[in-house]
Amino acid sequence: MDVFSRAIVGWSTAISKRAKLVLDALDMALWRRDRAGTPAGQGLVHHSDEGSTRHSRSACTIDASMGSIGDCVDNAMMESFWARVQVELLNRRRWRTRLELSTALFEYLEIFHNRQRRHSALGMLSPVEYELRTPPVA
Template sequence: MIHSDQGTQFTSWAFTHRAKASGLVPSMGSIGDCYDNAMIESFWSRVQVELLDRQRWVTRVELANAMFEYLEIFHNRHRRHSALQMLTPIEFEQRQVRIVA
């Protein structure tokens, strides 16, 4: 699923066709709902500040590698999140698994 806002680029036939051709299901948020994308907007603002504003990449491959490192190495394994009692997502998940088990 690819969820987006009501922006014209996301409502176009070309976007919808490309998404479906890639095996994705296009989904749109409701109009005028400020809470609809709040979590992902917050996430992308952190990516912007912590990664994208700090460097420029020459190729898309370099950017893709930087995004992978940011998400898989830094964001999930090292970055502490206030919403997770200052644990990393990996630590939080491991703690939840222990509680359930």
């Protein structure tokens, strides 16, 4: 999640929680921000908790931020986001296949969350609208 605009810039799905899952999501975020004019991670910070995937991608130009152990508010923005995904998408139905679930996640993240869902912290704009109207401070 981009903290500036609340946009989900990198995500991935997999059968198991391995480093490749995190690296795929991070690669997507880097690609998107590079296309948005932020070269190869320049000025970006990757925040992670103390989970098993915390040591992903140390070779690129992203600054790392590590959360503290047992701090319930340290990752509050992402915890709040996942709670909304649970209520607005995952609790509403069951999927027969992983492909159906991946498609539903794509539609939720890329279409609904990033382009349609309005956020009070963004002046009731969607993340995409907010990024278009509010250039980031350099």
